[in-house]
Amino acid sequence: MILTEFEILALLSKWGIYLSVAAVIGGAFMLALTRPQPDEGTYLRDYFGFGAVFGLLSITVNFFVQVGSFAEDGLQGMLGQQMLLFIWQTPVGDALAWRLAGFSLALLGSRWLFHSGLGLSRIANALLMVSVIVLGASFSLIGHSTEMNIWAQGLIALHILVIGSWLGSFYPLWHMCSDTALSDLKHTMDKFGQLGIVIVSLVLATGGALVWMLFNHPMELIDSDYGRAILLKLSLIMVILLIAALHKFILVPRLDSPQSSDAEHSARIKLKRSIATEAVIGALILSVTVMLSSLLGPVSLS
Template sequence: MISEYWMWATWLTKVILYLSVAFVVGGAFCYFLLRQYLELKESILKYITIGAGLGLISSTLGFFILIGSFANTGITGMVDPTYINILVNTPTGYIYVLRSISFALLLLLMVVKLNRNKGHFSIIESSIFCVLLLPIIFSFSQLGHVANLTLLAQILLSIHILVMSLWMGSLYPLWKTSREISGLPLKDRMHVFGRIAAFIVGILIACGASVALLLIKDFNTLINTAYGYGFMVKMFFVIGILLLAAFNKWYFTPRLQHPKFAKHLSHAILFEILLGLSILLTTGYITTVVGIE
């Protein structure tokens, strides 16, 4: 493999990592949002479990891909003991190891939860879940360009990742909800989500814009670099998903007592999922393949 292949492999693992965190955070949020619907609980728990599993795979694979890119001797370089020993004793290596351990313990927690067939999360289980999630979220600020910025910038990015994951990860459970329940119960849950989402979007935009201003220091970077072009493409998708979310909230949600509008909402959420995936793919591309110049 040449270095370009390692770069694309890193991009793929990063996108999977984004998805895994979205599954876990959004799934956990929807678990509590929809806790009265027993028919949805098990599927949401499985959704979170899949996210934890994907996170463990992407974190572990990302570590060995980084080793392979350093060794640059082909696939066998991914297990080069010399480079493993070097990387594992660096701050970057610590972050990869901590993230992998957190996902592994989170996966164990979810597997035990599913096997016990107990839908309700106890206070202890919820606390363990949150404790394991915190280092995963904060790890994003310790790798990449933001790691060289101030603590405030790192905190802003961590909050941005958290609320982004909550929103994106909620889309599949909400799509499933639109197909499993109907009428006034569906309208009520979507109305509650819409109110929370309005607050989430505000935080998302504020934190995202702040981090972007810290990274993109002048207008020339935005219009004359590959990173800037990619960032503008990402903003195009972001504006699209915001407009669609607003349309869902103000047009479909008030009419969900009628079955036909529930079906239309289901299709709209699928399109929102597609836009969300496009955002994650673009974000992974500009932070991995391109990088800020």
């Protein structure tokens, strides 16, 4: 399969959207999990801000690329007024509007997150909560979901929220391995491990339900390109689960009262490297998801 320039740009910008959504949702999850003090949570504020700005850039590029692709008139077609208006009135435009609102709210909330005024801080948390819901819901407005019933669209939104909470938490956890007190790091990793069981259960349950709805027959998982891509995504999730088990049973327990500073440093580094590996696999999962939503489609909707 030879991709055109517009298709490559569309894939890259959509991958950017997914990364940004994960950053905002995962950042909100870690904010609720750790409840950091202002001097401790600067990295989370920056994480929100980066996710929001990168998301706004990605959705803008993605929209104009889709306009240009429909216009079939090269770069000039990206700015055609009639085609811009036409695409804006489709589900693509609806999703863009929701994501513009979601990322804008996240950016605004990140600026006020640790403001000294208690009122602004509460408003910031409310804005971040709304942005998470809006971004999750935006995925039910576009792609294969538009051809599915309301229950499937709700499952898609829930799936985005839970998998975003999971994958988007890797950077904050990676950062904490360097700058957080050992007891706090151990406490956070323990809580994340406990909540991770619920998150993973929801990821598998919502994903499994969607697969059940999308396929007419189990053999389509093997016989179709879409099915094989689903299996690849599932395999990558299984690898992350194995790494999570490594954290829970080996790496995190080593944080409990190390015998020396060298032992503590070694335990932190090993955990940090393992989380970085998880993050890379998470990025691969999002890449497969981009391919599923852009280039492939289930037989049931073909």
